[in-house]
Each structure stands twice: as C-alpha cells, then as structure tokens.
Amino acid sequence: MAETQRTARLEIDGKTLDLPIYSPTAGPDVIDIRNLYSEGNVFTYDPGFTSTAACDSSITFIDGARGELLHRGYPIDQLAEKSHYLEVCYLLLYGKLPNADQIEDFENRVTTHTMLHEQMVNFFRGFRRDAHPMAIMVGVVGAMSAFYHDSTDINDPWQREVASIRLIAKMPTIAAWAYKYSTGQPFVYPRNDLDYASNFLRMCFSVPTEDYQVNPILSRAMDRIFILHADHEQNASTSTVRLASSSGANPLACIAAGIACLWGPSHGGANQACLEMLEEIGEVDRIPAFITRAKDRNDPFRLMGFGHRVYKNLDPRAKVMKQSADEVLGLLGVEKNKKLQVAKELERIALEDDYFAEKKLFPNVDFYSGVILEAMGFNTSMFTPIFALSRTVGWISQWKEMIEDPAMKIGRPRQLYSGNTRRDYVDVEDR
Numbered sequence: 001m002a003e004t005q006r007t008a009r010l011e012i013d014g015k016t017l018d019l020p021i022y023s024p025t026a027g028p029d030v031i032d033i034r035n036l037y038s039e040g041n042v043f044t045y046d047p048g049f050t051s052t053a054a055c056d057s058s059i060t061f062i063d064g065a066r067g068e069l070l071h072r073g074y075p076i077d078q079l080a081e082k083s084h085y086l087e088v089c090y091l092l093l094y095g096k097l098p099n100a101d102q103i104e105d106f107e108n109r110v111t112t113h114t115m116l117h118e119q120m121v122n123f124f125r126g127f128r129r130d131a132h133p134m135a136i137m138v139g140v141v142g143a144m145s146a147f148y149h150d151s152t153d154i155n156d157p158w159q160r161e162v163a164s165i166r167l168i169a170k171m172p173t174i175a176a177w178a179y180k181y182s183t184g185q186p187f188v189y190p191r192n193d194l195d196y197a198s199n200f201l202r203m204c205f206s207v208p209t210e211d212y213q214v215n216p217i218l219s220r221a222m223d224r225i226f227i228l229h230a231d232h233e234q235n236a237s238t239s240t241v242r243l244a245s246s247s248g249a250n251p252l253a254c255i256a257a258g259i260a261c262l263w264g265p266s267h268g269g270a271n272q273a274c275l276e277m278l279e280e281i282g283e284v285d286r287i288p289a290f291i292t293r294a295k296d297r298n299d300p301f302r303l304m305g306f307g308h309r310v311y312k313n314l315d316p317r318a319k320v321m322k323q324s325a326d327e328v329l330g331l332l333g334v335e336k337n338k339k340l341q342v343a344k345e346l347e348r349i350a351l352e353d354d355y356f357a358e359k360k361l362f363p364n365v366d367f368y369s370g371v372i373l374e375a376m377g378f379n380t381s382m383f384t385p386i387f388a389l390s391r392t393v394g395w396i397s398q399w400k401e402m403i404e405d406p407a408m409k410i411g412r413p414r415q416l417y418s419g420n421t422r423r424d425y426v427d428v429e430d431r
C-alpha cells in the first residue's frame, strides 16, 4: 500500500480524527478507516459495499466511467483479440505475461490435471436428472475437498499451487459432465491433445456414436468467452470467495461458495435470464412494452443484461461479445437469428431512452453471451456454469493474493442494529 502524508479530517461530537488517504495506481483515493472504531467508537454504514474497498489488490482494474477493464494493466479488448485463455490465466495468477517456455509448462500442467477422480462419477450420479448444472457444480466442487486432501493446506505454497492448477484444469470437465448428466448422455473424458476450449466443447457435444469435430472458429469464440469472464475485481462472487477463505477454509470449498453466489440472476445468472427474456419478448414490435415495464418502479421486471454496479458506460466486454455474436452466428448461417435481432433492437431503443441514459444503464457482458452460446448448441441452463468455469481463475488469483498478503484478517463486517434492546424472557402462558 502506498505511503501517504494526506489525511481526511473527521469530527465526531467534538473529537477530531485524522484518517490517512492512499492514492492507488489508478482509481479514486481511498480513506483508511481501520482505526475508526477503536479511536472514534463509530462504524461506517455501507450496505452493498458501494463505497468500500475491502482489500488491496493488483490484479484487475475497472474504470467504470470510461468503460475500461484492465488485467494486470492489459486492456481486455487486446487480450480478447491477441491472447488466449490459458495465457490470461497465467497473467492473472502470476502477474506477468509468460514467455514461450513458461506458457508451454503451464499448459502442460493444466492439461495433465483435467481428469476427475473416477469415484467422483458416483457423485454426479447421485443428483436428480433434472438438477440445474449449477446445483451440480456447487456440490461437486465442494466435494473435491473430500477427494484431493493433498491440496487443501492453505499454508503450504506448493499445495496452493496444486489446488490452483487442479481447479482451472478440472472445471471444464465438471461443467461438461454436469451438462451431460442433465441431458442423459454418457460422460466424455477429457483429451490431452486438444486445447482448453476445444476440449470443453468436445466433452459437451461428443457422443459415443459420433465424435464431435471441433470447428476452430467456434473454439476460438468459446476461448474468447472464457477470457471475457476470467476476472472482474471485487464482484459479489469474488468477494464471497475472499470472505469464505479469510477464515482459513480450503480453496476447493471456497470456490464452491463463489459458484453459489455467481448463480444469482443479478450476477452470473443474468446470461440465462437475459436469453429467457429475449425469448419472452419474441418479436421486435413487443420491445416497447418491455421497456415500459423495465421503467416502472412498481414492476420488478428489469432488462436483464443491462446495467452494472461499476460500469456507467458501455461494458468493454459487451463490445467484444457483440462482435463475436455476429461472427459466430454468421459462421453458423443464422444471422437472421430472432433473438439476436431482438437483442440489437432492444439495445438500440434502450440506449435512446432517457430512463436508461439518466441512470447510465448500458449493455453488460451478459447481454450478447447467451445468444452466442445458444447458437453453439448449449441449453440456457449451461450459460452460468460456463461463466463459473471461466471465472474460476479470477477467484483463485484473488484468493492466492489474499492468502499471500501479510495483512490478511478474517472478514467480519459490522452492522447497524435496529432490533429490540435487552428484554426479559416471557413464559409461554404469559405471551
């Protein structure tokens, strides 16, 4: 953390506190309130953490006003265009772009960990056939702590490294098997001669009667979707992983907690909800009615794939995703896809509407991703698992950074209590 001479002066009931101000390498200054309670006997109140920095991090930076996303300083659009997912994983985990030997070694390590312990097959089989793949992922990833004891000691750097590689390597197998199980098809084992994205596509779509020939354009599009979801600084699921890990819990259990958080429709579940919304709208001429509903405070309906806590400008990931949607649907010969047409028109109308302009609501990463994934052949229920597998590296990188930070403390927020004050117990006959 940067040394500082600057302070913010706070006066509470005649007592003056000088709070240090830090200037980060990018983004707004940060006031250090760690001694506020011990010196001022007050807490701060910030539900939803809209103004609170909970950690010091050097992994990802978002400039919400400019619509900029940087991983270790590199802009997301450059990474999506020039890099590939495993290289981005290396960058997020180790802080720099790898040289040729380093990436080869990293890819080998990931590739040789893609299989799951065979007994885990029984675990999948214990779920109901109609279970949502996210429910299966939460359960199976949590259960990994019971299968891989030799990578659960967070105080051992080697075990931390093995856990990181295992999670990145096994997550596509877990997601693909959750999918296979829900469709009633046999599990397809990973293949070490395929790249990360191609291997995932094959595990999802190959069947014993017919092998799946991976189209390089589709595997490139899949890889790009992985890159665009890889990390997003202190979002809800990442903060969940950090909070769960702050107690010293093992990383496999903590990533399961992150998956559970991601599932919600305000977070990773928005891609499924967005495609379902496009389906419900159905026709371009029905858009105005949905826009009216989204603006009505008394109607809980929101435009899914629109708005973001941090971006008050176009989400840079949405820009790349829109391009990708055109490419993939063009390749598959479905340029006239109804949902893509509805999505584009909905975006156009919303961006011209004063409500969305005033509230600075723009399309986010989830607005176009569902259209691409559906065109590739995925059921809507697989959209959020794909987000989870992509985000695993972000969760792990943030977890690793936290564990290696000497300032790490168990996370323990305070509260503004508004319940009853002390009162005496009343016997049941007297109530």
Ligand code: CMC
Residues within 6 Å of the ligand: 232, 235, 265, 266, 267, 268, 269, 270, 294, 295, 301, 302, 303, 304, 305, 306, 307, 308, 309, 310, 359, 361, 364, 365, 366
């Ligand atoms: N449609 C209509 N109105 C909206 C929308 C929307 N999608 N998003 C926000 N608003 C309105 C909201 O009603 C509120 O209005 P008012 O000030 O009159 O009460 C105002 O904008 C601010 O909304 P908020 O809920 O206080 O903002 P937030 O920062 O807490 O929420 C959000 C951010 C992403 C949860 C929200 O924009 C939303 O629910 N969007 C739809 C779900 C979605 O697409 N989520 C994916 C986010 S990107 C992927 C990820 O990171 O997981």
